Amino acid sequence: MRGLRFHSWVLIAAVLTSLAESTSTDTPGRWNLTHQPVRVVNGAPVLLRVTTPQPVRTLSGKWLGHEISFSFDAGQKAWFALAGASLETKPGAYPIELTAETASGKPLAYQQRIRLQRQRYPRAILKVPGRYTAPSAEELRQIEQDKGMKAQAFQTLSADREWKGSFARPVEAGISGVFGVQRVFNGTVQSTHQGLDFRVPPGTPVTAVNRGRIILARPLFFEGNCVVMDHGQGLLTLYLHLSKFLVKEGDAVEKGQPIALSGGTGRATGPHLHLAVRWQGVYLNPAGLLSLRLP
C-alpha cells in the first residue's frame, strides 16, 4: 500500500511537470497519456489521463479488447477514463489505441503501449455449510435463475460517467479477506475471491462508494441479499451478504448514502461485507479503486 501511494505521488509530480511544460512551451501536436497507479497489474483498476494535441470533442480508446470511453474534465483540461485488466491477463506491453475528433470533424489517432506486470495472489482454505458446495436440485434452479437475473441487470448500463471524485469506503472497518485469493471451499469447490471483505458486525450501515444508480437489490443464492450499483462507463460495484435493503432497483444514489445494512446471508463464512468492482465484465481489485485519486 505504501508503494502504491509513493507511485501515485510520482505520477502527480510527472503530471505537474508535463503541465508546466505544455504551458511554457505551448507546442501543438503532442499527445500525453499517463496512468495511475504507475505499476499496472492483472486484476487492478487503472485511471487513464489523456491530453490531446489540439482540442477535441470526443475521445475513445481500445485496450485489451475493451472499448474505453473518456470524459473531459474541464478543471484539469484532460480526458479521463477508468479501465482495468482481468486477473487472467498475462504480463506484457499492451497497445492502447486512441481515436479523437476535433470540433471541425477532423479525426486524430494515437497509439502507446501500457506495460502490465504480474501480480501473484495467495490461496486460502475455507469451510461453509454443505449446501453451498453441493446444492440440491431446487437450489441449482435458483442459482440458474440468479444468473439470468444478473445478466439482465448487467445489460442496462449507463454509457455516461456517473461517478464523481474518488471512491469512498462503504464501511469503516478492517479487511478480513483480500481480492484474488484462490479459495478452496470444504476441500472441493475452488473459486477466486473476486472482492474485498470488510469485517463488520451484522446491522452495520453500508454506504454507496460513489454516485450511481441501483440496478439490482434482491436476494440471491451465493451472494445473499445483494445490491448492484451502476456508475456508468461499464463500471459497477456490488455489495453482498446484506441483512436489509435501504434502496430499491431504479433509485439514484449519491456517494456516502446508506444503501443497506450488512449481514451474513448467502455463501459467507460469517458476517461481513463483500465489496466487488466489475468493469466491462471483468472483476477488479476494489482496494485499487479505493486508493485512486479521481477528478
Ligand SMILES: [Zn+2]
Ligand atoms: Zn468476499
